[in-house]
Amino acid sequence: MTAHPHPSPSPTGSAAPRWQLIADELGADISAGRLAPGQRLPNEAQLAERFGVNRHTLRQALQALARQGFVQARQGSGTYVRELVLDYALQRRTRLTQSLAAAGEQAKRELLASRIEPAGAWAAELGLARSDSIELLITRSSVRGRPVGVSTAAYPLPRLAGMAEAFARLGSITAALQSLGVADYTRQRSVVSARLPEAHEADALARAPTQPLLEVVYLNVDAQGRPVEAGRTVFAADAVQLSVNAADWGQP
Amino acid sequence: MTAHPHPSPSPTGSAAPRWQLIADELGADISAGRLAPGQRLPNEAQLAERFGVNRHTLRQALQALARQGFVQARQGSGTYVRELVLDYALQRRTRLTQSLAAAGEQAKRELLASRIEPAGAWAAELGLARSDSIELLITRSSVRGRPVGVSTAAYPLPRLAGMAEAFARLGSITAALQSLGVADYTRQRSVVSARLPEAHEADALARAPTQPLLEVVYLNVDAQGRPVEAGRTVFAADAVQLSVNAADWGQP
Numbered sequence: 329m330t331a332h333p334h335p336s337p338s339p340t341g342s343a344a345p346r347w348q349l350i351a352d353e354l355g356a357d358i359s360a361g362r363l364a365p366g367q368r369l370p371n372e373a374q375l376a377e378r379f380g381v382n383r384h385t386l387r388q389a390l391q392a393l394a395r396q397g398f399v400q401a402r403q404g405s406g407t408y409v410r411e412l413v414l415d416y417a418l419q420r421r422t423r424l425t426q427s428l429a430a431a432g433e434q435a436k437r438e439l440l441a442s443r444i445e446p447a448g449a450w451a452a453e454l455g456l457a458r459s460d461s462i463e464l465l466i467t468r469s470s471v472r473g474r475p476v477g478v479s480t481a482a483y484p485l486p487r488l489a490g491m492a493e494a495f496a497r498l499g500s501i502t503a504a505l506q507s508l509g510v511a512d513y514t515r516q517r518s519v520v521s522a523r524l525p526e527a528h529e530a531d532a533l534a535r536a537p538t539q540p541l542l543e544v545v546y547l548n549v550d551a552q553g554r555p556v557e558a559g560r561t562v563f564a565a566d567a568v569q570l571s572v573n574a575a576d577w578g579q580p
Numbered sequence: 581m582t583a584h585p586h587p588s589p590s591p592t593g594s595a596a597p598r599w600q601l602i603a604d605e606l607g608a609d610i611s612a613g614r615l616a617p618g619q620r621l622p623n624e625a626q627l628a629e630r631f632g633v634n635r636h637t638l639r640q641a642l643q644a645l646a647r648q649g650f651v652q653a654r655q656g657s658g659t660y661v662r663e664l665v666l667d668y669a670l671q672r673r674t675r676l677t678q679s680l681a682a683a684g685e686q687a688k689r690e691l692l693a694s695r696i697e698p699a700g701a702w703a704a705e706l707g708l709a710r711s712d713s714i715e716l717l718i719t720r721s722s723v724r725g726r727p728v729g730v731s732t733a734a735y736p737l738p739r740l741a742g743m744a745e746a747f748a749r750l751g752s753i754t755a756a757l758q759s760l761g762v763a764d765y766t767r768q769r770s771v772v773s774a775r776l777p778e779a780h781e782a783d784a785l786a787r788a789p790t791q792p793l794l795e796v797v798y799l800n801v802d803a804q805g806r807p808v809e810a811g812r813t814v815f816a817a818d819a820v821q822l823s824v825n826a827a828d829w830g831q832p
Contacts, residue, residue: 345710395701403779403789418824449647458600518824522774522792522817527655537655540774540792540817565774565792572670572770577829 347388350379354389358398358409365411369399397569411566414469414476419576422515422546424469424479424561425500434472437499440532441466442492450482453547453558461485465492467501468532475533476567481559488556505556512551519545520570525562533564540565599640602631606641610650610661617663621651649821663818666721666728671828674767674798676721676731676813677752686724689751692784693718694744702734705799705810713737717744719753720784727785728819733811740808757808764803771797772822777814785816792817 344352357363369375369390376386390407393399400410414435416427428435442465447456454462462482469477481501483491487508494504505513521543530537541562548557563570596604609615621627621642628638642659645651652662666687668679680687694717699708706714714734721729733753735743739760746756757765773795782789793814800809815822 348710392701400775401778420826420829449644458597514826515824516826520772520794520822520824521820522794523652524790524792526653538776538790540776542772542774542794568773570772572767572772572824574672574766574768574829577672577826 345388346379346381347385347392350375350381350386350389351392353379354393355398358393363409365409367409368405369407369409371406411474414471414563414568416563416568416570417576418515418518418520418544418570418572420514421512422518422548423502424477425502428469428471431471435470437467437469439465439492439496440468440478444485447482447484450558454482454484454555456484463488463491465495465501467495471567474567475535475564477561477563478529478532479559479561481557483557484555501557510550510556513548513556514551516547516549516555521545522565529562533562535564535566542568542570544570597640598631598633599637599644602627602633602638602641603644605631606645607650610645615661617661619661620657621659621661623658652818663726666723666815666820668815668820668822669828670767670770670772670796670822670824672766673764674770674800675754676729677754680721680723683723687722689719689721691717691744691748692720692730696737699734699736702810706734706736706807708736715740715743717747717753719747723819726819727787727816729813729815730781730784731811731813733809735809736807753809762802762808765800765808766803768799768801768807773797774817781814785814787816787818794820794822796822 354363363369370378372383372386376383379386390399390401394401397410399407401407414427414431416424425437428437442463444461444463447454447458447460447462450462451458451460456462463485465481465483467479468475469479488505490508491504494507495501498504498507522540523543525533525535525537525539525541527537529541542565543560543562545560546558547555550556606615615621622630624635624638628635631638642651642653646653649662651659653659666679666683668676677689680689694715696713696715699706699710699712699714702714703710703712708714715737717733717735719731720727721731740757742760743756746759747753750756750759774792775795777785777787777789777791777793779789781793794817795812795814797812798810799807802808
């Protein structure tokens with residue numbers, strides 16, 4: 329069920345090199361869940377023996393799997409099935425709930441906290457005065473019971489009063505915005521960076537403080553170009569990749 | 581000269597809260613280079629004394645600076661001027677050399693290595709047979725003498741024979757492709773992830789192995805949609821952010 333970036337090619341004919349066949353077989357094991365995310369592969373000597381090849385050939389297979397996003401080598405520790413579970417497309421209509429839905433039934437987004445406060449540092453993004461009010465929602469996204477992202481998003485008041493209640497009822501930011509009269513919204517800007525987590529972020533994501541985050545700072549606007557949501561999401565980088573596809577943005 | 585994501589707002593009137601004025605002043609010091617990238621700020625007690633405010637107010641100012649991308653708190657170690665030097669726009673015409681040029685005179689891209697080899701794992705991306713040949717270029721981008729990214733890119737042969745020589749002569753991938761008959765190319769897909777570096781990557785970027793990377797795996801195609809470049813770039817995450825702007829992709 330894992331959404332890997334480059335699905336394993338269908339088994340190739342006997343013309344394919346030996347390492348490619350091994351990579352295909354291991355990739356199929358991962359796609360089918362016979363090798364689970366986070367699991368360590370047997371060591372190179374064991375795998376080489378299992379497939380009846382030398383270490384060099386085996387290493388070529390593991391390198392191909394790593395390039396395809398199936399596994400990740402950790403220095404001095406071995407090769408692990410990558411914990412990638414979510415492909416989050418940055419596109420004109422970027423929708424986290426839809427990306428989660430694509431990850432399967434066990435994906436969900438929950439409200440951790442909400443509060444009403446002065447716009448402060450969010451004011452400029454949202455076209456408000458600093459003393460205007462916003463509603464702040466903190467939500468957590470999980471796949472198969474494992475947290476993958478925590479979002480902090482600000483909504484302008486009084487226009488969007490009731491977002492927390494609407495989200496709690498409808499389970500989706502898009503549905504909540506629609507219920508408050510925002511028929512459509514698009515992503516105006518995303519800024520992506522990577523860093524190590526703060527302690528509270530590592531806690532919320534159930535990750536070690538040594539595991540990097542992907543951070544997306546974003547602004548969504550309605551059909552008239554008015555800001556409706558400014559926010560930032562931190563994703564556990566072992567579980568999420570971001571994709572930007574020309575086709576998703578329409579041709580020029 | 582640092583390309584920060586959210587430039588400091590112009591000094592506000594006396595109606596602005598005290599913490600905002602302090603954030604503006606420190607932000608101006610950073611923009612002007614009076615506080616250098618990587619430098620640690622004086623501790624909170626010293627700063628509070630300098631500005632004649634209590635710790636709470638000072639902390640609000642530092643939080644605003646962090647949100648604006650000027651500084652970064654490191655747990656148990658203090659607050660540092662962020663080493664962000666490069667904003668790399670993922671857009672229809674994504675051009676690393678242009679992003680570097682925007683970072684100023686001291687930015688450059690150099691050829692670390694090149695070789696000709698079977699297409700292998702690059703074949704599918706480039707629409708080649710695995711036994712076809714590619715030219716592989718490994719380049720390093722630096723700003724103000726500090727490495728910010730290392731790119732590994734594959735070009736299909738025989739069509740683009742001579743890329744390494746052309747790049748060495750012209751100093752830009754875009755110019756090298758043009759000299760080989762590719763008048764224009766566009767970004768078809770970028771996949772962004774974050775992870776800790778391998779030892780050789782940390783070496784090439786002159787970073788500690790505990791400092792995260794931003795990795796971009798990409799495909800560029802010519803005006804006819806034929807792949808001309810498949811590659812991956814690892815960026816030092818303390819020095820680079822990626823941006824995706826709707827305006828760069830044209831309206832639908």
